[in-house]
Amino acid sequence: MCTRLLSSLSSVLSSPSLPFSLFSLFILLVFVLHLWRRGGGSSRPTLVRGPGVWRLQFGPWLWEEGHLTCFSVRCRLGPLFSMQLGPHFTLVVNSYDLAKEVLLTRGRDFAGRPKMLLTRGGKDIAFCDYSALWKSHRRLVHSALSLFGEGGRLQDIGKRPRETLIIHGCVDDLVAELGSVGSRAFDPSAAVTRAVTNVVCTLVFSATYRRDDAELKEVIDYNNGIVETIARGGLVDLFPWLQLEEQVGLERPVRLSDRTRLPYVEAVIQEGLRIRPRQPGPHSPHGHPVQPGTRVLVNMWALHHNPTDWPKPDLFNPRFLDGRGGRVSPSCFLPFGAGPRVCVGESLARLELFLFLSSLLQRISFSLPPAGPVPDLRGRLGVVLQPPPYLVVATPRHT
Ligand code: HEM
Numbered sequence: 126m127c128t129r130l131l132s133s134l135s136s137v138l139s140s141p142s143l144p145f146s147l148f149s150l151f152i153l154l155v156f157v158l159h160l161w162r163r164g165g166g167s168s169r170p171t172l173v174r175g176p177g178v179w180r181l182q183f184g185p186w187l188w189e190e191g192h193l194t195c196f197s198v199r200c201r202l203g204p205l206f207s208m209q210l211g212p213h214f215t216l217v218v219n220s221y222d223l224a225k226e227v228l229l230t231r232g233r234d235f236a237g238r239p240k241m242l243l244t245r246g247g248k249d250i251a252f253c254d255y256s257a258l259w260k261s262h263r264r265l266v267h268s269a270l271s272l273f274g275e276g277g278r279l280q281d282i283g284k285r286p287r288e289t290l291i292i293h294g295c296v297d298d299l300v301a302e303l304g305s306v307g308s309r310a311f312d313p314s315a316a317v318t319r320a321v322t323n324v325v326c327t328l329v330f331s332a333t334y335r336r337d338d339a340e341l342k343e344v345i346d347y348n349n350g351i352v353e354t355i356a357r358g359g360l361v362d363l364f365p366w367l368q369l370e371e372q373v374g375l376e377r378p379v380r381l382s383d384r385t386r387l388p389y390v391e392a393v394i395q396e397g398l399r400i401r402p403r404q405p406g407p408h409s410p411h412g413h414p415v416q417p418g419t420r421v422l423v424n425m426w427a428l429h430h431n432p433t434d435w436p437k438p439d440l441f442n443p444r445f446l447d448g449r450g451g452r453v454s455p456s457c458f459l460p461f462g463a464g465p466r467v468c469v470g471e472s473l474a475r476l477e478l479f480l481f482l483s484s485l486l487q488r489i490s491f492s493l494p495p496a497g498p499v500p501d502l503r504g505r506l507g508v509v510l511q512p513p514p515y516l517v518v519a520t521p522r523h524t
Pocket residue numbers: 182228250251252263325398403404406407460461462463465466467468469470471473474
C-alpha cells in the first residue's frame with residue numbers, strides 16, 4: 126500500500142502538471158481539515174423536532190479500517206452519536222432499543238431516502254424517497270416476490286413448485302461447475318454469484334447468464350459476490366440434531382420441507398447474517414426530536430455485536446438454537462431491517478440461503494487448500510459487506 130502510494134506520489138511529482146497537482150493537493154488538505162474541524166467535538170447530537178426525517182440506505186464508511194471500528198465507536202460514543210459525513214449531519218443509531226423506535230415505532234417518519242447522485246433520481250426501490258412512486262414500485266415487487274410467501278414463512282413457499290424448481294436448476298448448474306474444477310484451489314465467488322443472480326433472472330426474465338457473459342462479469346466486478354464458507358464441526362456426537370446427512374441423505378435433493386429437520390443449517394445461516402450484517406442500515410430515538418433532512422443510520426453491526434445481547438459477539442457460533450435444537454429468534458436480530466423499508470426480498474433470500482447452503486453441503490465437500498491462506502473473514506467495503514477473494518477446494522461427494 127505504502128509502496129503504491131509512494132510510486133503514485135513520485136509520478137505526480139515528475140509530471141508536467143505539477144503546479145496543478147500541488148494546487149489540488151492543497152485544496153484537498155483544506156477540505157479534509159475543514160471536515161475534521163466540523164466533525165470534531167460533536168460526539169452527542171443536538172436534536173431538533175421535525176417530521177419526515179431521511180435515513181441513508183448504505184453507509185459502508187462505518188467499516189473503514191475494519192469492522193471493529195464500528196464496535197469501538199459504539200463503546201466510545203454510546204447508543205447514539207452524530208457525525209458530519211461530508212456536508213451531511215448524520216445520526217448513527219447503535220442500540221436495539223433506539224433502532225426499534227426508528228425502524229418500527231416511528232418507521233414511517235424515518236422511511237425516507239436522501240437524493241444521491243449515483244441513484245439517478247432514485248426511481249428504483251432501495252434509493253427512492255418515501256413517496257407514492259416508492260409505494261407503487263414496492264407493491265409491484267412485493268406482489269411478484271410474495272409468490273414466495275410472507276417474510277420468513279417458508280412452509281408456504283414449499284407449496285410453490287415452480288420457484289423451488291428454478292432454484293434447484295441453478296443449484297444443479299452450480300454443483301456441476303464447482304465439481305468440475307478438480308482438486309485445485311479456486312475462488313467460487315463468481316460461480317455462486319451467477320447462480321443466485323440466475324434465480325432472479327429466471328423468475329423475472331425467464332433467462333439466465335452463462336459463464337463468461339460480459340454483462341454479468343460487469344455486475345460481478347461491481348458487486349463481487351456474497352459467499353460464506355462454513356466449516357462443520359464435530360459436534361454431531363453431542364447433539365443429534367446436528368446430523369445433517371442423516372436427516373436428508375445424499376441421494377435426493379434437499380427439499381424445503383427438510384427445513385424443520387435441519388435446524389443447525391438454519392442456525393448457521395442466521396449466525397452468518399448476524400456476524401456479518403449486510404450493511405449498517407439506516408434511521409431516531411427515545412423521543413429525541415430530529416431535524417428534517419438529518420440522515421439517520423442504524424448501525425446494524427453494533428446491534429449484532431452488542432455483548433449484552435450476543436455473548437462473545439465476534440465468535441461464529443450458530444447460537445440460534447436452544448439446548449434441545451429448538452429455534453431461538455432474538456428480537457434484536459434484524460438482518461433484513463424492519464418496518465416500512467424492511468427488505469422486500471427477505472422470503473426469497475431465506476429460501477435461497479437454505480436451499481443453496483444445504484444442497485452444496487450435501488453434494489460437495491469444501492476444504493481449505495493445504496498450503497493456502499485462511500479466508501479473511503473481516504469483509505470489505507462495497508454496496509454491501511462482501512468477502513474478500515478466497516480459495517477453497519471443492520470435492521464432489523457422490524463419486
Ligand atoms: C441475504 C440476503 C439479503 C439481506 C441480508 C438483505 C438485507 C436488506 C436490508 C438490511 C435492507 C434495508 C432495510 C432498511 O432500509 O431498513 C434491504 C432492502 C432491500 N432489499 Fe434486501 N436483503 C437480502 C436479499 C434481497 C433480495 C434477494 C432482494 C430481491 C430479490 C432484495 C431486495 C431488497 C430491496 C428492493 C430493498 C429496498 C427496500 C425499500 O427500500 O423499500 N434483498 N435488504
